[in-house]
């Protein structure tokens with residue numbers, strides 16, 4: 383393509399609202415433009431890189447026998463009402479009415495649409511297993527659209543859905559998907575981890591998120607330093623064992639702790655470490671009030687609390703409810719003498735403590751020498767805290783480290799959630815109507831593109847991996863006014879194209895400095911510059927990522943490029 387005829391508006395400065403590199407660079411280099419918050423146009427070179435990611439996804443899906451289809455973006459509300467998600471999806475679902483006042487959702491995801499199609503069209507076990515996918519814009523009214531393509535309100539997603547006869551068959555489809563995802567993110571050149579994401583039961587393996595390791599990621603991954611174990615920190619079980627102190631329990635004492643509000647202030651005031659104090663937090667768990675007690679240096683994990691009670695809703699109790707029940711506010715809570723309507727549960731670490739401090743359920747006072755079992759009882763000890771760096775890895779190998787990640791993909795065993803509510807059944811080999819078993823599998827295609835830029839850039843611009851780059855070669859003619867330069871560049875342009883090489887040809891009447899800066903910004907992996915030595919038929923080739931450069935004769939250029947890309 384001749385750059386002089388293309389829409390590639392580059393900017394010298396970062397856009398004011400762009401906080402992270404992928405957002406800054408994709409805008410500055412003319413790949414994308416925002417039209418409204420979280421909504422972007424892909425300009426011609428942006429469309430090319432997006433298509434490259436898309437095609438990798440498409441190829442790997444087809445390889446495992448998933449077939450591409452396309453569902454509408456407008457989804458009638460009746461379908462969402464069948465599953466209850468018209469309500470539970472909340473304000474993230476964009477809704478519109480047609481001229482007859484019928485309600486529609488703008489597609490945020492397509493479980494309902496695909497299930498409705500399959501229940502009508504698939505009747506027999508002979509048609510299963512079945513996996514389909516589509517690559518299409520999704521709409522979600524995110525509370526905080528930000529970071530450019532990472533969290534948009536309209537974004538490109540690959541969503542796949544599988545229908546199986548049995549859970550065993552679902553496992554097989556899931557494993558194939560898992561492998562396809564691994565191939566996709568490898569081909570995108572990404573440094574990523576598949577992490578255990580959610581499971582109902584702790585430590586289960588029913589869903590995985592694919593996380594690209596990045597400082598700007600919103601998720602925290604707990605991974606083992608010596609095995610492949612990795613989980614979202616919410617999900618990682620704590621398997622640490624705690625040795626009970628052999629100190630003799632002493633008489634509990636009430637001490638005045640005026641104006642000492644935080645755990646740290648109280649610990650400093652009483653002259654002990656954070657781990658020698660009890661942290662007590664009131665939660666509302668469905669209809670119940672629950673006090674959760676952990677060691678002062680640990681953090682309560684509310685997902686684990688939710689799972690312990692198999693609850694629908696877990697949230698911090700209000701200060702008002704806490705005062706009504708306990709006679710005191712948040713800063714003075716403790717597990718000693720708790721009224722009956724409040725259930726007390728504690729993390730395993732608490733069981734091993736002797737002679738520690740806790741709130742006295744009275745403003746300005748704490749107890750010292752509190753020992754569980756002697757001074758208070760709990761209804762259960764359980765794993766209730768967040769895993770921490772340095773904890774033993776749940777798989778028994780190595781210790782836990784943390785990293786931040788960007789979720790680019792999600793594989794999920796849905797089971798019968800949708801098929802049951804929407805009555806999607808098939809006749810099994812005995813002729814008996816049976817509920818289909820489903821899985822769903824998403825990839826944020828546009829988010830993946832941004833994640834690639836997060837891992838592939840330097841201070842001058844993007845440094846695309848070969849598989850994603852918008853072109854193979856960026857051909858620069860430094861001074862097209864000079865006849866020999868223009869002629870050689872034009873010839874090379876034709877030769878490269880003839881050889882099936884994709885070329886972006888900077889034939890603009892711009893200063894050399896502008897061309898080099900733009901070229902670094904775009905990040906095409908191989909640059910061919912026609913300049914001063916054009917008269918001798920010599921050009922310079924330079925690798926964008928490493929900066930390695932050399933002079934080549936005109937006739938060597940095509941084979942150099944073919945070799946570089948293994949074309």
Ligand code: ATP
Pocket residue numbers: 491522524531532533534535537539789790791792824825826827828829
């Ligand atoms: P998140 O926790 O980031 O909101 P999610 O759990 O809502 O993600 P899914 O419903 O599993 O995401 O969607 C499948 C994939 O779509 C995600 O793994 C992610 O890569 C991508 N995705 C989700 N929301 C967005 C968004 N607002 N912008 C861009 N990509 C997104």
Ligand code: MG
Pocket residue numbers: none
């Ligand atoms: Mg979301």
